[in-house]
Amino acid sequence: MLARFGPAVLGLACGVLALGPALGPGFALRYDMVFVPDPPVRLPGGFPRAVPSDQVVALLSAVVPAEIVQKAILLGLFTLAASGAAALARDALPGGGIVPRLAAAAFYAWNAYLAQRLLIGQWALLLGYAGLPWAVRAAAGGRAGRLTVALLPAAVGGFQAMLVSALTVLPVAALRGGGGGARAVLSSVLRGGAVVGVLSLPWLVPALGSDAAADPAAVAAFAPRADGPFGTLGSLLALGGIWNSHAVVPGQEMPALATARLVLAAAAVAGFVRLGVVPARPAWWPGLAAAACAGVLVACAGAFAPGVPRALIGWWAGFGPLRDGQVYVAPFALAQAAGVAVVAAALRRSMPAPVAAAAVAVPMLALPTFALGAFGRLGTAEYPEEWRRVQAVVNGDPAPGALLSLPWSAYRAFPWNGGRVVLDPATKMFSRPVVWNDALVVGTGGGRRIRVAAESPRARRIGALLAGPAAVPLTGALKREGVRYVLAGGVDENTFLSRLPGATPVYRGPELLLIRL
Template sequence: MWRPFRFARLGFAGRDGAAPGPVLARTGPALLGLALGVLALGPALGPGFALRYDMVFVPNPPLRLNDGFPRAVPSDQVVALLSALLPAEIVQKLILLGLFVLAASGAGALARDVLPGGGIVPRLAAAAFYAWNAYLAQRLLIGQWALLLGYAGLPWAVRAAARGGTVRLAAALLPAAAGGFQAMLVSALTVLPVAALRGRGGGGGGRARAVLSSVAPSLGVVAVLSLPWLVPALVPVLRADAAADPAGVAAFAPRADGPFGTLGSLLTLGGIWNSHAVVPGQDMPALAAVRLALTLVAVAGFVRLGFVRRPAWWPGLAAAACAGVLIACAGAFAPGVPRALIGWWAGFGPLRDGQVYVAPFALAQAVGVAVAVTALRAAMPAPVAAAAVAVPVLVLPTFALGAFGRLGTAEYPEEWRRVQAVVNGDPAPGALLSLPWSAYRAFSWNGGRVVLDPATKMFARPVVWNDALVVGTGGGGQIRVAAESPRARRIGALLAGPAASPLTGPLTREGVRYVLAGGVDENTFLSRLPGATPVYRGRELLLVRL
């Protein structure tokens, strides 16, 4: 049984009895999130599109599905619908700022629920930590904004799952549902334990029935909201037509991004596999040591909350945080387990990027920071305690200003828009093949930043592209991850055939109507496409109709 006097000893009741105004108390975390978003995005809020790795927004995006695993379903469709109302570049900026506002306000609300007398400072501390940490920074720098929709909505989903009610939970999970498969998987990992462990009941069968009755409605909500991506994902998997290369486990395993190794990186919410997604200067020993110390304080605060007050969502969030860290550690320290699962069934493919699942651990730490700051307010002068709100920014300062310029904006050259208009204006069916045969490009007009081929998003017809990946290792080697799309695998084999072999017939039989090529020798290129008609020639792009 929780005893109020024990809670007060930790300073969870306000010392001075003063409380902020009700408007400030409720909007303070959201306003802080907006300020942090502006500070973090910096140049990415300028004119044009922010294009980096998987973050690809295009002008006038179409409504359509693509080949392969539906990683961008329904996020691409949501963006297309919103872009019918606002310019696509404005939609992107609103989404990116919204991530910070939603994350900060949710963490603040969760802290308010368990620290009702602690004042606004602990809520702001939780908001700052959840909206400014290595997890959010690295996933933003690798362009996974759709995943971050689920991360940002996670505090709201936890509150809804603990309170019960399918409508409330469905509303809280809408950001994750818009984000798609990764966002929903991270949310399910968190929401289902919270719903299951909030139940009360006796031992044995009574306890089991209580857990089942608690989790069943939440499981139903998660399943229904996952249908847009789950159905197109499971159909090829059940047909055994999909491929998930177990080599992806080694390619996407967590890696050390600081002086404390892979485990230390994961505990401080980093450890992403792509070194170019690491915040500049993140490996500085002094800052890394402070972040690790902050992690220990946050974990201690979260554990203490479980002993002192134990809110309804605490057991489930604790279980989800532990499970997420274990999944991440499996890829780094026990890769045979996820490799075996993926080899047995392609549906386990999402386990390969295990660092994704430390999101609930980030939320647990944010709550723990609020608990620690509340205790600090009871022991130290108010200005000292209030300064703790700035600590998350101070321990990761180079996330500011677009990670010191790693995020920026660019305008698409006019030839991209012209090609888009030609292809989308053709009512005849058929796919578009995008060349060169590589997933990622570095365009001069994008400041040399690496980005997923924009052709994958621009056209109102299926686009065939090379979804195989080549990931470099620390020792200078490479790990090749096979393509997931069956058609991409077949066309890749055609392209790798003899240099003189004609491609027009085989590509036509694969349902290809257009070939879009960038940076190729036109004569050599057209020699392999006899009978094809050049439709558009630009400085960078060549569009051919078969």
């Protein structure tokens, strides 16, 4: 029982411990992690970042309350990641016993990459991260059916999850052991590429038809940064380095903890390299090694050679996903998890069993403040009733037209959410298109700020209208942009309505004002 279910139970325990207060009543809302009550199923606008993840959540929420769906997904991430890493360790060390498998499971379900991406709210990306071990095993086996099933979590996650998976799966398919010559390699790559391509269609088709633009300035804004005393490269090697300092685990920069993580990373890399030189190395080792190196190089490019991704994005907006290079460290995290299993197996052979078993706890001891919702950075909140009322009014109107969400800022810090910064919930609540300001201003330290232009042409046009003289009426211009409703929070009603002659306020609440044009 322990050998079969132990890694999954350990992953679930890691999830409960890491999420902590985020498992309480209500929704966990932080940065890009936005779940809303009764989410509608609707087609995306602009670049399809939340496709098909939003649609899947909406379908599940029609059966189970949305807040339960969120908690199940978050706990499932940890469980799937841990059990997959343990299965990969079993491939690497068939007779290694349960300790190496549990060590790999603990490392993959409790590290800086997972913690930082969770704290920035990228749960959809983490679906791909959680399924990555299973996808690697399936790609190494060369069976398209198994690979399709293994990639389903990434397919639900959407573009970032699938790009990270493709970076890992295709080298594994190309370099898997067994020989067969160039024709067999090509056939394996084509099968893997076909599976990846088909599962990417839900986001790839709208992306190719989107008029969204990518700003090369985003490379500097989202480049990896140091989150400890060992610089950017040291942070990346220890699986950290996210660009947003508010997504860093509390106390992560402490020298003792940073040193422990870097030593653990070095030992894991050494274990992974050792795994590659044994005669019976697993079939997935060469491909995973190549993917790990490629992912680290992509991350380093943003920090140390930003001209390369800037030039690529300037040439074609399709290279826009390269701007957040630290995302692609995921296969390196999986390689380290396999290396940790090798180290744990060596400890098991040379030390008493209790000492070797203690290796399972090392990842948690190296990042202890990830526990309890990163010491309170994750929590829950209930939407005020006025949000539900506005949602009912707008979604109950059959007339076409978009909703314009104000104030003109993508992220908000609501008092009812404990002051935690979160993407505007209006982007998820309504069955009609929502126009919002997808431009970003990112501070880089020393008072310097980088402005990343909006991707949506309509958002850029409406932003210019809102920035115009206060005496200029907006009603006609907004109607020409296809806007039917304006949802405004925290504005002076009389002053704002003076810019919308002929408009009708249809709801007034303590926080929200809904206006129909």
